[in-house]
Amino acid sequence: MTVPSPNPALGLHSKRWNGLRHILEREGPFCKDDFTASADNLDFLQTKSKVLIIGAGGLGCELLKDLALMGFGNLHVIDMDTIELSNLNRQFLFRRTDIGASKAECAARFINGRVPTCRVTPHFKKIQDFDESFYQQFHLIVCGLDSIVARRWINGMLLSMLRYEDDGTIDASSIVPMIDGGTEGFKGNARVILPGFTACIECTLDLFPPQVNYPLCTIANTPRLPEHCVEYVKLIQWDKESPFGVPLDGDDPQHIGWIYERAVERANEFNISGITYRLVQGVIKHIIPAVASTNAVIAAACALEVFKMATSCYDSMSNYLNFNDLDGIYTYTYEAEKSEGCLACSNKPQLLPIEDANTTTLEDVIKLLCDSPRFQLKSPALTTVMKDGKQRTLYMSTVKSIEEATRKNLTQSLGELGLQDGQQLTVTDPTSPTAMTLQLKYQANEVEMS
Amino acid sequence: MSSPAPKSPELSDKSKKYDRQIRLWGEHGQTLLEAATVCLVNVTAVGCETAKGLVLPGIGGFTVADGSTVKEEDLGNNFFLDASYIGKSKALACKQLLQELNPDVNGDYVDESVDYLLENRPNFFDSFDLVIASNLNEKTMLLLSNRLWESNVPLLYCRSLGMMGTIRLQIREHCIVEAHPDNPQFDLRLDQPFHALQEHLNSTEVTSKVPWLLVLFKYLRIWQKEQPDGHKAPNNYKEKNQLREVIRKEMKADEENHEEAIKAVNTAFGAGTVPSALKAIFEDEACELLTKKSNIFWIMAKALKSFLIHDNNGNLPLPGVLPDMTANTDSYIALQNIYRQQALQDADQVYHKCQDYLKQLSLPPDTIDERSVRLFCREAAGLTVMRGTRIAEEYERNSRLLPLMEENEVQDNLTAYNFALRAYERFLSECGHIPGECTAEQDIGRLKTIAGKMLGDLGTHATISDDVLHEICRYGGAELHAVSAFIGGCAAQEVIKIVTKQYKPIDNTFIYNAVSTESVTLKL
Numbered sequence: 016m017t018v019p020s021p022n023p024a025l026g027l028h029s030k031r032w033n034g035l036r037h038i039l040e041r042e043g044p045f046c047k048d049d050f051t052a053s054a055d056n057l058d059f060l061q062t063k064s065k066v067l068i069i070g071a072g073g074l075g076c077e078l079l080k081d082l083a084l085m086g087f088g089n090l091h092v093i094d095m096d097t098i099e100l101s102n103l104n105r106q107f108l109f110r111r112t113d114i115g116a117s118k119a120e121c122a123a124r125f126i127n128g129r130v131p132t133c134r135v136t137p138h139f140k141k142i143q144d145f146d147e148s149f150y151q152q153f154h155l156i157v158c159g160l161d162s163i164v165a166r167r168w169i170n171g172m173l174l175s176m177l178r179y180e181d182d183g184t185i186d187a188s189s190i191v192p193m194i195d196g197g198t199e200g201f202k203g204n205a206r207v208i209l210p211g212f213t214a215c216i217e218c219t220l221d222l223f224p225p226q227v228n229y230p231l232c233t234i235a236n237t238p239r240l241p242e243h244c245v246e247y248v249k250l251i252q253w254d255k256e257s258p259f260g261v262p263l264d265g266d267d268p269q270h271i272g273w274i275y276e277r278a279v280e281r282a283n284e285f286n287i288s289g290i291t292y293r294l295v296q297g298v299i300k301h302i303i304p305a306v307a308s309t310n311a312v313i314a315a316a317c318a319l320e321v322f323k324m325a326t327s328c329y330d331s332m333s334n335y336l337n338f339n340d341l342d343g344i345y346t347y348t349y350e351a352e353k354s355e356g357c358l359a360c361s362n363k364p365q366l367l368p369i370e371d372a373n374t375t376t377l378e379d380v381i382k383l384l385c386d387s388p389r390f391q392l393k394s395p396a397l398t399t400v401m402k403d404g405k406q407r408t409l410y411m412s413t414v415k416s417i418e419e420a421t422r423k424n425l426t427q428s429l430g431e432l433g434l435q436d437g438q439q440l441t442v443t444d445p446t447s448p449t450a451m452t453l454q455l456k457y458q459a460n461e462v463e464m465s
Numbered sequence: 466m467s468s469p470a471p472k473s474p475e476l477s478d479k480s481k482k483y484d485r486q487i488r489l490w491g492e493h494g495q496t497l498l499e500a501a502t503v504c505l506v507n508v509t510a511v512g513c514e515t516a517k518g519l520v521l522p523g524i525g526g527f528t529v530a531d532g533s534t535v536k537e538e539d540l541g542n543n544f545f546l547d548a549s550y551i552g553k554s555k556a557l558a559c560k561q562l563l564q565e566l567n568p569d570v571n572g573d574y575v576d577e578s579v580d581y582l583l584e585n586r587p588n589f590f591d592s593f594d595l596v597i598a599s600n601l602n603e604k605t606m607l608l609l610s611n612r613l614w615e616s617n618v619p620l621l622y623c624r625s626l627g628m629m630g631t632i633r634l635q636i637r638e639h640c641i642v643e644a645h646p647d648n649p650q651f652d653l654r655l656d657q658p659f660h661a662l663q664e665h666l667n668s669t670e671v672t673s674k675v676p677w678l679l680v681l682f683k684y685l686r687i688w689q690k691e692q693p694d695g696h697k698a699p700n701n702y703k704e705k706n707q708l709r710e711v712i713r714k715e716m717k718a719d720e721e722n723h724e725e726a727i728k729a730v731n732t733a734f735g736a737g738t739v740p741s742a743l744k745a746i747f748e749d750e751a752c753e754l755l756t757k758k759s760n761i762f763w764i765m766a767k768a769l770k771s772f773l774i775h776d777n778n779g780n781l782p783l784p785g786v787l788p789d790m791t792a793n794t795d796s797y798i799a800l801q802n803i804y805r806q807q808a809l810q811d812a813d814q815v816y817h818k819c820q821d822y823l824k825q826l827s828l829p830p831d832t833i834d835e836r837s838v839r840l841f842c843r844e845a846a847g848l849t850v851m852r853g854t855r856i857a858e859e860y861e862r863n864s865r866l867l868p869l870m871e872e873n874e875v876q877d878n879l880t881a882y883n884f885a886l887r888a889y890e891r892f893l894s895e896c897g898h899i900p901g902e903c904t905a906e907q908d909i910g911r912l913k914t915i916a917g918k919m920l921g922d923l924g925t926h927a928t929i930s931d932d933v934l935h936e937i938c939r940y941g942g943a944e945l946h947a948v949s950a951f952i953g954g955c956a957a958q959e960v961i962k963i964v965t966k967q968y969k970p971i972d973n974t975f976i977y978n979a980v981s982t983e984s985v986t987l988k989l
Contacts, residue, residue: 031541034943038627041905043939044932045980077950080544084510084946101484104522107566129547200489201958201968239797240789268475275474285794292474297488304488307521308961311514311954318947319628319979329628332982340958341647342969344632346977346984 031132032057035086039326050327061088061132064325067153068092069142069169071118073305074159074196076108077314079126082157083133085322090126091153093138093145094119099266105307142169143448147176150191155324157317158195161303163223164393164446166195167359170208170216171447174360177211183362185211192324196317200304203313206335206351207320210360213334214351217359221388222351241289244281245298248274265300274299312338358390364439364452369429372457377409377432378425384442392444399440401433409440429455479523479569486522494965495523501964502526502571504590506579506598506609508533508555510542510949511625511956515597516563517545518957524964526571527563528593531556532578542946583608591616594964597956599623600944602893610635610856619963622856623956626889627940628979629882630952633989634959634971636853638751640762642840643967644847652736652784652846655682656698659783661803669796673717676790676797677725681733684712684726698734705730721791737780739773742849749850757826761833764826765841766848768818772811782811782842812842851972859887859989862924879976879985881929885937888916888929901938908938948979 039056046052066087068078071094082090096118098109108125109118119137126135138145142165150156150172160166170193178189193208195216204222208215233239234246253263258273265271275295282290296302316336323329335351358365367383369375377397384392396411409424409432411417424432434440436457443450480487487495501524505516508531516527535550535558543559550558556574564572575582575589579601582589590596596613598606598620606622613620619636655678658666669675671683688708689697699705709727716723739747746752747770751763773779785808787801816838823832841848854865892900892908892915900908909931916929955975962968977984 030537033538034541034941034945037901037939037941037943038945041939041941043905044935081947081950084542084544100478100481103567104483104486107517107521111568129544131548233791237791237793237797239792239794239801272475286798287794292476293484293488296484302485302488305485306489306958306961307486308518308954308958311518311957312951315947315951315954316982318950319982322947329980336982339647340955340968341645343971343986344955344959344975344984345986346982348982 032086038328039086045329047323047327047330050329056326056328057086060086060325064155065089065091065153066321066325067150067156068159069156069165070094070159070161071106071108071122071137072096072102072159072161073105073198073307073310074314074317075118076106076122077311078157078159078196078318079108079122079135080130081315081318082321083126083130083135085318086132087321087325088133089136090133091136091138092119092123093140093142094122095139095141105305105310107307142172147172151176153191155321156191156193157321158193159314159317160195160197166197166216167446168448169193170210171359171449173208173210174215175449179362194317194320194324196313198305198309198313201306201309201339201341203309203338204336205313205316205320205332205338207324207331208334211362212353214353215357215360218354218357219335219351220391223391238281238285238287241278241282241287241291241294242298244278244285244287244290245274245295247281248277249299252277263299265296271296271299309338309340312340356389358451358453359447364454366456367440367453368456368458370458372429372434372436372455373431374428376426376428380429381410381425384444391446392442393446395442395444397440397442399434399438402435483523490961490965490967494967497965498961499523499525499569501594502528502592503960504593504596505529505559506596507531507600508539508543508546508559509599509625510544510944510946511623511630511953512597512599513543513545513559513563514950514953515599515621515623515956515960516559516953517566518954519960520563520566520570520572522961523567523569524960526573527560528573528575529556529560529563530575530577530579530582530589531559532576532581542944542949544946579609580605583612587612588616590618593618595619595621595960597621597623597960600625601890603887603890604894606890607857607860614855614857620856621956621959623952624886625944625949625952626886626937627943627945628948629886629937630948630977630979631883631886632952632956632959632971632975633856634853634963634973635856636851636963636970636973638760639851639853639963639966639970640760641847641849641851641966641969642762642844644844644849645968646847650732650736650846651786651788652781653678653733653787654737654780654783655685656734657737657778657780658682659807661807665800665803673720673722674793674796675722676787676792676800677722677729678733678787678790678800679796680712680722680726681729684708684715687711699730700735725791736846737783739779739781740846743781743845746848746850755822755826757828759826761837762841762850764819764822764833765815765838768815768822768838769841769845771818772815776814777811781845782815783808784843784846785809786843808843809839812839815842849969851970853973854989860922862922865989878933878981879978879983880987881933882937882978883974883976883987884916884920885912885929885933888912888919888934889937891915891919899942901941903941905935905938905941909934912938945979948977951979952977 040052040054042052064087068075071092098113098116098118108122113121117139119139123135123137173191173193176189178186180186190210196205229243229246234243238244263270275292278295279290320332323331333350335349337347339345356365381395384390384395394412397409399407401407408421410421438455440453441450442453483495505512505527533555534552535546535555539546545559545562554576556576560572560574596618610620617637622633624631666682669679671679688711699708709730712723712727746766752766755764785804787804816835819833820830823830889900892912900912912934920927959970962970971986972988974987974989
């Protein structure tokens with residue numbers, strides 16, 4: 016697929032790029048060994064390179080600007096979201112009149128208007144709407160996402176695009192590098208991932224902070240914090256009273272208003288203070304605080320890595336940057352290590368140790384896949400090939416009829432289900448575009464067959 | 466059956482727009498930000514990116530000062546200029562494109578150079594809360610920084626050249642009440658329970674339903690009796706383990722609060738004493754000698770000190786904040802109220818002392834309100850005063866830079882770049898052109914001579930490697946947008962820290978190398 020370049024004559028021969036040309040057309044003592052200073056470098060950025068930006072939010076807006084002004088001529092951006100009022104404190108390509116419009120389209124329009132040497136193509140879509148053939152067209156992919164599931168999905172996609180030679184080595188031409196940024200308040204990180212070669216998102220899953228979950232019995236019986244009261248209204252009162260006859264919508268001010276009022280009542284009943292409208296909204300929508308500055312810093316760090324990799328002018332960062340400006344300004348760069356036991360990038364089936372197949376139920380296995388820091392799956396579906404060669408779905412929650420048909424398996428032990436030591440389970444989950452293979456490894460010796 | 470439903474308060478439009486940041490610095494921080502005005506000296510990419518990071522969150526106002534016109538080469542790195550402004554005032558162009566980001570913000574511009582302003586309108590900068598300047602030559606930078614030091618206007622000076630960037634904060638004094646530490650310690654006073662807590666602890670039976678704090682206190686007393694020297698809290702690993710054992714021995718199965726008490730042994734003690742930063746504040750001359758012009762921070766600090774010494778046995782006022790603890794609602798809320806009440810009482814005493822000082826100084830009582838004192842007391846353990854240094858001092862013999870340069874090898878490279886950037890600025894002043902503008906090789910020698918002389922003047926024979934100087938010349942004055950965006954993002958947050966008086970700013974020089982993705986902060 017060829018995309019018409021913006022206006023190479025404008026870019027390449029004007030004084031616009033005088034500064035960038037010093038960097039790209041002069042040798043230097045710290046340049047990467049295989050860097051060749053030449054006018055071809057800018058020509059490559061302007062007319063040949065093709066970079067995909069995932070997310071047109073806080074990081075995405077910054078990335079588009081940064082890459083456009085670092086000489087990139089052909090950018091694509093994907094975002095499924097529309098613009099909201101609370102975006103405007105940092106997503107600087109959007110104005111009040113843009114509320115409700117597509118982020119990707121609005122951001123692309125702004126950049127195309129301001130930077131005539133760059134052409135941005137927007138995709139008002141989900142990342143899952145595209146397949147391998149779409150992602151293969153890019154030299155590099157940069158992520159500015161707030162969703163861990165989406166990050167894991169694109170990570171899985173890039174890994175699934177790898178082609179292996181007969182001797183098991185990776186065909187270099189099948190690699191699409193991924194630069195990933197993330198922010199939360201005054202903290203952020205940027206990382207460089209060479210799929211198959213360096214630590215991937217799944218290798219370092221434990222770096223993501225665990226989600227705060229209040230125990231249901233606390234919420235129901237012994238609330239102590241304002242958050243407990245809000246959760247109670249959300250989890251119990253909403254369904255019971257069904258005030259508007261529809262599921263809870265965190266963006267509907269009427270819904271939040273109702274929850275606020277009920278939460279205040281409950282808090283009063285228990286003498287708990289501190290319920291505010293902002294707190295209610297934060298709990299219901301899982302709001303993560305965000306400022307313009309952190310997004311600017313992390314996007315810039317990502318853009319610099321895209322630039323280094325696309326031009327070979329300097330070595331890429333190896334491979335993980337942490338940033339924090341709560342107390343002064345702090346950065347720390349280190350090499351995150353590839354995990355041998357990574358479900359996504361190790362390219363071999365991972366063992367699933369089972370203590371006792373006669374007491375471990377299928378539900379236990381699913382719980383383990385969701386709760387263990389190593390897997391952190393969301394709603395895994397499990398299939399396997401039985402001894403007689405027949406394909407069997409053990410459990411699947413996403414399709415109602417199959418869920419009903421397989422629900423009874425949940426309470427059965429692996430032994431009762433006829434699953435044997437060494438048997439392979441095929442696992443699919445929203446966190447990955449491809450199926451994963453797990454191999455059962457029984458610790459106990461004997462399995463009673465039902 | 467239920468009490469009358471409270472009406473849901475609708476958030477204001479502004480409050481919704483800035484929601485994601487108000488969650489960090491609060492409505493009071495936002496109010497201070499909206500009252501601040503800054504001046505942007507010199508339209509550069511790094512300057513504009515800094516301004517962008519202030520206009521978006523809604524700073525009160527900004528004024529751009531620049532005497533030059535927009536040229537084609539400016540468009541390659543600055544997002545807040547475009548081709549329609551070529552030949553027109555740069556200050557006007559960037560003022561318009563920055564203001565377009567946020568209609569809440571007042572933008573202004575002066576199309577005069579900083580040199581002209583310093584020469585002809587020396588008081589021009591005095592009304593700003595802070596000045597942001599970038600990429601100046603040495604002479605102008607020193608003139609400006611000295612002028613601002615005299616006027617007591619903070620200066621944030623940024624450099625962005627090639628793959629290198631620095632931020633230098635010049636501020637005389639900066640007082641921080643809310644430092645927002647990353648891992649705040651709860652101040653529980655178990656080793657010295659205040660009267661109301663003591664009573665509560667004595668009169669409450671420890672069951673499996675009460676907060677771990679009561680469990681811990683019960684066993685702490687048992688542990689205390691076994692201490693030959695009569696000390697009141699475990700302060701090393703061995704003693705903490707002893708206390709854990711005492712609890713574990715008595716614990717029945719499934720007592721979650723006992724489990725939590727064992728876990729809490731490590732962090733529950735030790736708060737409430739005066740940290741060294743606060744001690745320095747108490748000993749500061751500004752705290753000793755109040756005047757009518759004293760910052761209210763110092764009046765509150767003196768009141769706090771008096772409270773500590775005369776009324777509270779040397780302990781800090783109680784912050785009154787408890788962690789969540791597994792317990793039934795009533796026992797938790799009862800305990801929480803005891804802490805809150807005591808915190809209010811302590812703050813009230815400090816407030817009255819503040820009022821006494823105000824009276825002595827013949828200042829109106831509303832100079833300090835109760836809310837500010839409560840906040841001040843709650844944050845007492847984290848109070849910080851930063852005293853900055855003049856940039857010009859770095860160019861004198863008593864420089865603090867030299868020991869840093871020789872001491873630390875990891876920092877060495879970054880320190881060298883900071884020096885090389887200074888030499889670059891002197892080159893601009895002395896030679897009138899940009900090092901490496903035409904060819905890199907030609908200017909390396911000259912830059913080396915300047916750097917050598919600069920270091921010699923400071924009294925060292927240290928040199929900067931030829932590679933570093935070559936790299937600087939190779940840039941030929943290029944300002945790269947992404948490096949400027951990184952530095953501008955950092956710089957904007959430093960400005961927000963200063964105007965909101967929350968979070969700790971850099972003290973005082975941040976150096977960033979985008980080639981190696983490393984940074985360091987030095988006190989120069």
